Amino acid sequence: MSISFSNLEKVLTYLPMLLQGLEVTVLLSLMTVLFGFVIAFTLALMLLSDVRPFRRLAKVRNGSPARLKRLEFISRFNPLRLIAGIYVQFVRCTPMLVQIFLIYYIVFGFIQLPKFTFFGFIQFERFFPGIVALSLNSGGYMSDVIRGGIEGVDQGQTEAARSLGMSKGQTMFHIIIPQAVKNILPAVANEFVTIIKESSVCYTIGVQDIMFNVKSIQSASFIIAEPLLMATFLYFCLCFPTSKIIQYFERRMRASDQR
């Protein structure tokens, strides 16, 4: 295999295809960050929840120490946290590629999506499962970040708010979350960079992103290397400035901490 300028020139005639792919990749990533964040936030609240249906068992006083210990263990059982925990582990411990196939072939094998195109060329019935799979994945990863950000707010803040008579929800909404956002934002922004790169697996289910168009150009022109190099360049141009912008804001935020 060789890389030549004449090949590069030929491939450049396909540039509009790659730029269309770029559009899809950006759209895919933006939507994923948005939905992923919603999923992650829900999961984080589930992980932090204090729903304990058997909490009364901890009040039992009679019985052997072993039995009391067992009852105490059961009293701590929290179904919401269990579900969220299993979900997060599933996302972390299975490959992204497998997840995307599961969603596309199995979940959306049962659920029929309407077939139409939007923005002129994006096929909804492929684009949508792609977003779902990416969001579910990134939501799983981000949930831990958000949970950490919320837990990172000083416990005294909760105590102060609750001692003033605020409910759990009011405390969360008015006191904890505004402070947690500062802890969370940099990690969420970094997740955005990760998603841009991860979204490339979506070509396997026919979402017309950058990689999908690389494949198309390769099979139309029988040139292998040059389209890949151009895709590499495009991904880099997306991710590098994004992460630099994030760094800039991170530094500014840290500065405002030391007022």
Add this chain to the structure above:
Amino acid sequence: MTSDNVLIKVRGLKKHYNGGTIRALDGIDIDINKGDVMVVIGPSGSGKSTFLRSLNLLEEPTDGSIDVEGQIITEGKIDLDKFRQKMGMVFQHFNLFPHKTILENLTIAPIIVKKEDKAAAEKRAMELLARVGLEDRASAYPVQLSGGQKQRVAIVRALCMNPDVMLFDEPTSALDPEMVGEVLEVMKDLAKAGMTMVCVTHEMGFAREVGNRVVFMEDGKIVEQGSPDKIFNHPESDRLKDFLAKVL
């Protein structure tokens, strides 16, 4: 004192950790009367703070009952948020909300919990703030205030909810020595105004001068209690004598 003067009735209060191996509170019985300024003293780890935090259920007791104004709060049937409005609390580390201005710190609870009118809440907050001499810092953020100023704001924040009782959890322990006085001054004024107060503190001077009852705790139990004169000048138990010898 008659019994209908009792504001908080604590009976057999226990807080155990690790299935009873650690006993932070081990059977506390005490009545807190209206207008009392009760000072709780004792070595660290004696359960003073746990006791105080149990009074508004920041700490969930393992056993025992707390009766506040005829409501038994430990049974889990009351509206905890409603009940906590009646109990102001001041913390060792102030716990002001750093993302809100001083004025917002003071008005957030009245506005969102009591649904007070914003203007009315602000007017009242400014009056109280003026009483502690900080009305010119209303638009500042907590980080711009000194420790003593923060604690005065924290006291005002609790007062803005019009509480029946004020709980103080070592309010001066995190302060530089030269700032202790200004906070104690505010607490003194509050006591003079007739507020019922429970203070956990290491300020023996304050206990002697302002308190009308002093409670000495050790190992999760009340060892001795009485008037400041009795506790400081005529201690009975060896443990209290021991403690006073160390701190005075």
